Amino acid sequence: MGLVIDLGMHVGDDTAYYLARGHRVIAVEANPALVRQAQQRFAREIADGALTILNVALSNQVGTAKFFISKVNAEWSSLEQWRAASTGDIEEISVETLTLSDIIARYGDPDFIKCDIEGADGIFCHQLIQLPKKPRYISVEAISIDWIALLVAARYTHFQLVNQAFIRRMPPTMKFMRDGREQSWTFSGHASGPFGDDLPNEWTSFQEVARRWLDFQRLKAEAPGMVLDNWFDVHARL
Helix, strand or coil: CCEEEEECCCCCHHHHHHHHCCCEEEEECCCHHHHHHHHHHCHHHHHHCCEEEECEEECCCCEEEEEEEECCCHHHCECCHHHHHCCCCEEEEEEEEECHHHHHHHHCCCCEEEECCCCCHHHHHHHHHHCCCCCCEEEEECCCHHHHHHHHHCCCCEEEEEEHHHHHHCCCEEEEEECCEEEEEECCCCCCCCCHHHCCCCCECHHHHHHHHHHHHHHHHHCHHHCCCCCEEEEEEC
């Protein structure tokens, strides 16, 4: 099994799945309270060397930055104050920052990177372009079509647009083999879900994914009462 980088660990449900599949995981989370919870939850995996948790934020430079924690919903905590404040009360803290290349230089080349970091996903996409060796698979929250286009600039050629509302409302169950035994995993509502070749749909072109994303944005603008969810991830592979 390979290395997975979980950018935006949150409560650790994605990290738990990657570990269950036998991957080594580098989990990145800026919220120190969530890091402490994960350190307790995954104490055995940390001790075994399967998991490393970094209490940092992804940024364009190594140093420190302001990070805004939403007291209403930790999912909305962000480097962008307005994004966290949209849910109500916030707490401002200072966090250490690393770049994507710094993380990879320390821990190795990943096979897959999941990125869900509330507004900083664009930073990730720009830095992905500069990596000399790209991970075979990536996923990123599809808030902006510009971020999807940056994946093309990073030389990704196959894409899927995944409706995360499906994961939240009807969590799928994955069956897989590990150590010669069939295993079963049901995703939680906080999870990003399957990745890579485990995705249920066919890989398609950037043009098709962009068309679907724009169709959804048009529907949301013209008939907002028909649209209940707007949380999509775009998956890409080389």
